[in-house]
Amino acid sequence: MSDGETARSAATGTAPERAAGAPALPQEALEIAAGYAFAGPALDLGALVWDGSCLPDAQIRVPLPMLNRHGLVAGATGTGKTKTLQLIAEQLSEQGVPVFLADVKGDVSGVAAPGEPGAKVGERAGEVGQEWTPGGCPAEFYALGGLGHGVPVRATVTSFGPVLLSKVLELNRTQEQSLGLIFHYADQKGLELVDLKDLRAVVAFLVSDEGRQELKGIGGLSTATAGVILRSLTAFEAQGMSPFFGEPEFDTGELTRTAPDGRGVVSVLELPAVQDKPRLFSTFLMWMLADLFHDLPEVGDAEKPKLVFFFDEAHLLFADASKAFLESITQTVRLIRSKGVGVFFVTQTPKDVPADVLAQLGNRVQHALRAFTPDDQKALKATVKTFPDSPYDLEEVLMGLGTGEAVVTVLSERGAPTPVAVTRLRAPRSLMGPLDAGALDRAVEESPAYGRYAQAVDRESAYEKLTAASAPSPASAPPPASAPAPKTEAPAGRSGGHDRPKAPKEEPSMVEQVVGSGMFTSLARSVGTQLGREITRSLFGTARRRR
Incomplete structure (x- = not known):
């Protein structure tokens, strides 16, 4: 008898292992049980019930x-x-x-x-x-x-992506497409969206006088749609959702x-x-x-x-x-x-x-x-x-x-x-x-993962960069290497975004300041900020960087 036949006969109760004197299974039950007599590893779900009776000799299983x-x-x-x-x-x-x-x-x-x-x-x-x-x-x-x-x-907002976030915010199809455009812009410009305030900052910038031109060539972002997205984000945060987005991101x-x-x-x-x-x-x-x-x-x-x-x-x-x-x-x-x-x-x-x-x-x-x-x-x-x-x-x-x-x-x-x-x-x-709460808390605190993820980190990202570019202050000013050169040394043209003439008509846009600044260049060298080159998006628009 082959291994398969042995397994089949054992499950249907026809093998010698069947208890002596046990009643024979009905024919319909035998046929059903035969369909679950697997030769390889399987999980045991339970026993067949037929005509109101439980038949322990007819085991129901699922192949691993x-x-x-x-x-x-x-x-x-x-x-x-x-x-x-x-x-x-x-x-x-x-x-x-x-x-x-x-x-x-x-x-x-x-x-x-x-x-x-x-x-x-x-x-x-x-x-x-x-x-x-x-x-x-x-x-x-x-x-x-x-x-x-x-x-x-x-999860970071960047990796969560526009499609899933649109569902959470209950946006319609048009608003979802606009949110996708916002994510695309942030990806391309290296404005990483770590938490919800980063997304709010980018949306607000793109409908500002300086930012409006940035999306003009790829469809633009209407003020009305941006308003809906911002209101949805505000309501979302008011419900206590902010802690779900941030770093360290779960692997x-x-x-x-x-x-x-x-x-x-x-x-x-x-x-x-x-x-x-x-x-x-x-x-x-x-x-x-x-x-x-x-x-x-x-x-x-x-x-x-x-x-x-x-x-x-x-x-x-x-x-x-x-x-x-x-x-x-x-x-x-x-x-x-x-x-x-x-x-x-x-x-x-x-x-x-x-x-x-x-x-x-x-x-x-x-x-x-x-x-x-x-x-x-x-x-x-x-x-x-x-x-x-x-x-x-x-x-x-x-x-x-x-x-x-x-x-x-x-x-x-x-x-x-x-x-x-x-x-x-x-x-x-x-x-x-x-488990009781005490045992559950002990299990959590003893986990190796607790040290990796317990403490939230709020590093410099889109909000800080846009804020620093629009309203520099002693607390948020870029390091000396990226500071504007003195007016007497400023050349007629710009070199890498470091030289900024004071005349308003020659002032670069906010995003040009951000992307061209020494602060951005330095940050882009660190892990997790090379989005412009490394970011990819999956079927759901979720983004992952190379690990």
Whole structure:
């Protein structure tokens, strides 16, 4: 008997290992279980449920190499989606695969601690044939802008880019294009946008008398549009958003680390402190994904993923998104698979995810749905249509699933969809609840990443350069090497922007002073200011410098 046949017979209960005297599985259950009998490494999801009975001999699994083919975890609130993420994350970590989890409600941090045995855990383990032992994962905790418990995660405005920022600011298509023009100008002139005040300074300059001419040849920036952008930025800052933008910028390469014992690190982004800002955190998650896409090399089909990224509250990313934005998401999801990254979108129904993106999600774990309204009923019917044909009445099944149960279909080792299986899921081995605040703070402060990212840095950037050029003062004046030459020594022409005749009619423009100054030349030699030569932008307009 071949290895594949042995694995298949063991999963379907026909192998000698099957307990003596145990009842034979129904033929339909045998056929479903055979579709999940994989010869290679796989994650154990749970046991097949057939005709109301849980069949521990029919194990439902997902092949490890197929985790980079993306997936969907969906279901109504309270149906067990979070525990499913935890179950998958801890098994990936054990297999040496790093994981990223967005913790919206604050109850995923327990993945770092061993679980607590109890009657419910024991009962579930017995039902699904699981040998349950407690165990935690190596974990890092992050927080957007340092708001909440976690190592601060920041991005510069320059790297965040105009497309994602437009979505956060809720700009329309015309305003988004104008913001793109502003970013283009800043990129070309070396005016790095580190934080929001830098962007405000550049926008204000480009509608000033001196700055208006700078964009005249490439379309210009209307005062009305600039006003909308500035008002949006003001409202954005008033909501406490400034801490998310700045330096040191988070290196998404941190997400692909493994622990010294070979297990994958589980990176948990703690979001409870910003859960009232859903558009912001969903867009920040997309920035992380776009940044990974930009930096990681091509690996093709690997034995296991380099990273599995769980994108929680996914419907927020797609709500009111432009066609171009959706096309960028689709292309990123399609191409990042070859870089070894698997993406799981987590939401309530497949209907929340656009069809072109949904078509890329080969692994599905669908928890229960509720149909209390006509719209709920439509969503239920639409969900059923996303699954392959099966012997189940899926409309009835999806409304009757209990907590910790789901309808599953994944990609087999050959890349073909497996049969639809109603599954009672295993219990996570880690703590099913949050760590206490003290333990979480200790874990954060002991992290090597804390020293790299904890302290915000406000270095010289576009705001300081434009301010210094327009209103020099003793505190902000450039160093002596860039100071204006005395009038008696000033030649008729200008040389490198150092010589500035005092006559107003010959005064260079503000940007000419900035770009041509010795201060700018010196700053351009430092790390992170050579944007004019090194900046590149990805599908989402995100920018990365060479590391």
